[in-house]
Amino acid sequence: MTNLAHVFPVEPASRTNRAPSKKSARSQKQTSRLAMTLYRLYQSLIKIPVLCVIAYLMYFLYPAIELDPRVPVHPSVRSFPKRLIDIIGSIIGLAFTALLFIPLAIAIKIESAGPVLFKQKRAGLMSKPFAIWKFRSMVKNAEILKQKVTNEIADLTDGNTQSADNAKFFKNKKDPRITKTGRILRKTSLDEFPQFWNIFIGDMSLIGTRPPTFAEVGLYEIENEYTDSKMTEWSRLDVRPGLSGVWQVSGRSTVRSFEEVMEFDLYYKQNWSLRYDLWLIWKTVMVLFEKDNGAV
Structure with missing residues (x-):
């Protein structure tokens, strides 16, 4: 994505904490000629005025086209059927968002001053930055007030609430920054609906890992390893972030440590399939109608 191979000499083999994978470790000779042709065509068209529209259309239908086919990423990233599901699902979601926008906007504006939508920079696939959208559920200056709110997340490994892992994941069940309307939005997950736009344009997927902030x-540490495959915290960035996932359907407000979040994300990465995605989509819809759905 950075084309650093054209600037710095890159050795064919280097030390890494990741275990080799036969499925992802593909040599240049094994790379599909069609995939390489489309990738080079995209790279050429994106630089040409007017014709760049074709490149944008190619990216919309298949966001993975911006990645060099030789770059090893999670199989879900290059799955065209998964992208089709995302497009169809995001269109349906945007339709519901459009119907709810006016009444929710009025409720948000009546209770507190500030914009209706909240935008925040998050780390996407391979740490590519993107702006995530939500209906605003907090007061206007929530980010500034965050330092005054207690982080209730405890590190399960040593019980030390001041450990470095706490800063990687923030949670306060009775966060005073959340408005009354915001609590309803979070309880029903309506605050997440604008993210269907992120899915539509290819920044996110319907199902994936939790999109982390850059803070x-x-x-993240290289030394911390999870699972028998020696995956690190960086491993979650090999998967496109999702609106929902294993964490969301497992009662997200009950998660009390960063390690649990990592386990959910890496479990999804290891067990991904289109069938599993469809099951998680169905489970997400069912969770929304549960009285005690684990949402804050």
């Missing part, structure tokens, strides 16, 4: 990514 969280800045605290």
